[in-house]
Amino acid sequence: MNDRDEAAGRTDGPDTAGTPGAVRVATGLGGLLGPLRRAVLRATRNAEGLPDLPEAQIELLRALSSSPEGLSPGAAATRLRVAPSTVSNLVRTMSAAQLVERVRPSHDQRTVVLTASRQALELLDRYDRASTAALVRIVEEMPGSDRAALDRALPALDRLVHALEETDDGTAGGTTPAP
Numbered sequence: 001m002n003d004r005d006e007a008a009g010r011t012d013g014p015d016t017a018g019t020p021g022a023v024r025v026a027t028g029l030g031g032l033l034g035p036l037r038r039a040v041l042r043a044t045r046n047a048e049g050l051p052d053l054p055e056a057q058i059e060l061l062r063a064l065s066s067s068p069e070g071l072s073p074g075a076a077a078t079r080l081r082v083a084p085s086t087v088s089n090l091v092r093t094m095s096a097a098q099l100v101e102r103v104r105p106s107h108d109q110r111t112v113v114l115t116a117s118r119q120a121l122e123l124l125d126r127y128d129r130a131s132t133a134a135l136v137r138i139v140e141e142m143p144g145s146d147r148a149a150l151d152r153a154l155p156a157l158d159r160l161v162h163a164l165e166e167t168d169d170g171t172a173g174g175t176t177p178a179p
Contacts (some may be wrong), residue, residue, distance in 0.1 A: 029160075037055065040131055040134065040135065041055060041058075041131075043131075043134040043135075043138075044127055044130045044131040044134055045130075047130045047133065047134050048126055048127075048129075048130040050123070050126060050127060050130060051123070053123075053127075056082075056086070056090060057090060057093070057094055057099070058124070058127065059080055060076060060080065060087070060090050060091075060094065060100070061094075061099065061100075061116050061120050061121075061123075061124050062124065063076055063079045063080055064076070064100065064114055064115055064116040064120075065116050065120075065121055065124055068115075069113070070103060070113035070114055070115040071113065071114050072111060072112065072113060072114070073087045073088060073091065073112065073114060074087075076114055091114060094120075098117055098119055098120075099116065099117055099119065099120040099123070100114055100115070100116060100117065100120065101114070101115045101116075101117050102114060103115060
């Protein structure tokens, strides 16, 4: 750790008695989030024999399912915070698999609106039900103290997600990292 980290409030030691430092928490979360997402997705697929959809496709389906009127490719890219070319590649693959439909609105034949197909919505529902069931099964097997700790962490994790989503450059609190 250096003086710049301390001045910015980034410490490895406790912030207050018994409270872990921001660097330790951030490092721990960063190391766990990817494996957690992959483990939940793997358990979900295995439990229901679901197809091996990449996480990026599932995220696009979630965005499209939350917008029944559909999204333009640009709006989908903005919502997912990815490059438009990424959405184009996803749509090409997902259209071939009949998961995404491209619709030209009658009022403007120059544009395309993306919607999730009925098959995709049913698949997403199966993923959600299987994911919840797999998590319930595992959480029920955990000691009560671990279940309580996870329950207490949910509001903080929700606030963390919102704080990260509110930043345009991916840094918490809207600050930019020191050079």
